[in-house]
Amino acid sequence: MTAKSVVIVGGGQAAAVCAIALRERDYKGEILIIGDEVHPPYERPELSKKLVTGECSLESVTILNDVRARERGIRLLTGCTVQAIDRAARTVQTNTGVFGYDRLVLATGGRARRLEQAVATGLPVLTIRTAADAELLRQQIRPGSHVAVIGGGWLGLEVAASCRQADMQVDVVEASARLCSRVAPPVLSRTLETLHAQNGVRLHCGAVIGYEPGGLVINATTEIRPDFLVAAIGMETNDELAARTGLATERGILVDDLFQTEDPHILAIGDCAARRMPEGGAVRLESWQNANHSALVAACQIADVTPPSAEIPWFWSDQFGKKLQMAGNLSADDDIIERITGPDERMGLHLRDEVIVGVWALGSVRDFAHVRRWLGQQTRVCATRLSDPSLPLKAALMPEIPSS
Ligand SMILES: Cc1cc2nc3c(=O)[nH]c(=O)nc-3n(C[C@H](O)[C@H](O)[C@H](O)COP(=O)(O)OP(=O)(O)OC[C@H]3O[C@@H](n4cnc5c(N)ncnc54)[C@H](O)[C@@H]3O)c2cc1C
Incomplete structure (x- = not known):
């Protein structure tokens, strides 16, 4: 049976790529994207790089604005949250109405993990996930000002590099013994440490942080008194909507190799999707490539054309x-x-x-x-x-x- 309408929940990269790919594969049914951010879908990688330093604009990383969506016959609802899914009736409930679907694509991504303890410092605590976050950070970036970045993963290091390039004082505080320890081998961590140290970033790895009014206590001899903090401690998956409707989740919405959930009418793509592995467990990838690839595979499934073959995962980061x-x-x-x-x-x-x-x-x-x-x-x-x-x-x- 040919699907007649596709609803895509989440207005991020995966959602937009999926919608565009559906039209490019001659899908004739209705396509509706429902996203809760006010901005139309954009790519996030520049948020922590050229967007915070003012070297590029949000418009330049926007994938699908209202005009482009209209040209392709894609309906785009921004600032609209899907609150519930009725799988039996095949409808989604939003704050503005109910929409029916033949196929539903969940592209709900994730949100920045909050660092509740940091509130004790009384300092501004920023995160970096959305365009709104990037704008707040951009406003804080000034020469001579002092930031402590909590988290020495990719995002934390990119923020550190962007701030340092704007002549700020930068401390990076990382709980584990080395940078990017979750994904990088020790030799790459050392390469990153050298790059950052050479560029004047003060690194504190293996740090046990005490949060006190006005700053951080790292150890008996090191205290940091920054003007603000950036919490770059990872992402929480937006999989609660799927879980509430009874779909299996495991720190992500469980899918097979074709990004299909156990409900034949529902797919999940991008950062929110966790692929079941033949050897057990599930793998969730947070990358531009995965958002793109999974969106293309889902679109091909729905349009009933051969999907692209599996890709070797890859990732990039720009620093200094x-x-x-x-x-x-x-x-x-x-x-x-x-x-x-x-x-x-x-x-x-x-x-x-x-x-x-x-x-x-x-x-x-x-x-x-x-x-x-x-x-x-x-x-x-x-x-x-x-x-x-x-x-x-x-x-x-x-x-x-x-x-x-
Ligand atoms: C600052 C930053 C820098 C990055 N840099 C790189 C990089 O250099 N290289 C790289 O490979 N990757 C990078 N990434 C990762 C990459 O951007 C993500 O993997 C990608 O954006 C995932 O896209 P997505 O569409 O799956 O999810 P998201 O981009 O998170 O989009 C999901 C959207 O769905 C919305 N949503 C959630 N629930 C609902 C609901 N119930 N109703 C309506 N809307 C909802 C969310 O608010 C969000 O707007 C970076 C990410 C960030 C945050």
Whole structure:
């Protein structure tokens, strides 16, 4: 049966990409996006980068404004919250009315985790998830002013870099022993530490933080008295709406490889979707690529065309004018080969039994793109040649594997 109407809940990147992809795949039914933010759908990556420093505008990262939506026959409801789903009646209840669907796509993303203890400081505590958050942060950024960023993950480091580039005093306080410890191997954490220390960021890893009026106590000798705090301590998934309607959730809405929930009429995509793994458990990815890919797969399902094949996950971050990129599976237990091609250019290539399974790069954008194509192909490489910067990357391919 051809679906006649699609309702997409959540006005973020995944929602917009899914709606546009449906039209591009000749889907003829009605498409309605319902998003609770006042802005039409935009991409978030620049929020912590060029948007807070004023180098780009919200308009330039907007994916689907009212005009573009109208041109494509997509109905866009902003500032509107879906409060409940009636799966039997196939309707969603919002603060402005009830809408029926044949297929429902949940693209509800996540929200910034709050740092309740920080209230004790009496200082402004900002987060960075939405355009409104970025605007508040932009207003606080001034030369000479002092910020303490709580959380040394990607977002915290991007905020730190943006603030430092605006000549602010910046402290980054991280509870674990190293930066980005959840996703980066120790060698990459050290690379990040060097980058930030060289650029004047004061790093406090393994810090036990006491929150006191006016500031933070790190240890017996270190107190920080900033003008404001940024809590960059991760995201909470917006999966409560799905859970309330009886869909299975596990820190995300559980889906299969095609982003289908256990209800054949409901898909979930982007940051809110947790894919069941064949070996058990579920994986949820928070990245631009995953938002895009899952949206395309969902659109193809609904439009009844062949979906794109699975992609190797990849991610990027920009800090101090350097591009950091990661792809594939990165574990500290891999054989990690470092390839240093310049003072500001290095890569870490992750091997398991000589097969390349993951890669990260600081600066080396072209080499990264090259290696990314080898992932997922059982590509065997020679570690010694890989680490020799005088040899081209291709020289490391094992002879029996034809180069692409
Ligand atoms: C500051 C920042 C920087 C980033 N930088 C990078 C980067 O450099 N590289 C990278 O790969 N990724 C980056 N990301 C991650 C990437 O932006 C996200 O993975 C992506 O935005 C996820 O898109 P989404 O549509 O799934 O979710 P979201 O963007 O979270 O959108 C979901 C939307 O749904 C709305 N919503 C939720 N519930 C309801 C409801 N009941 N009714 C109506 N609306 C609802 C939410 O308010 C939100 O607007 C960054 C993220 C942030 C926050």
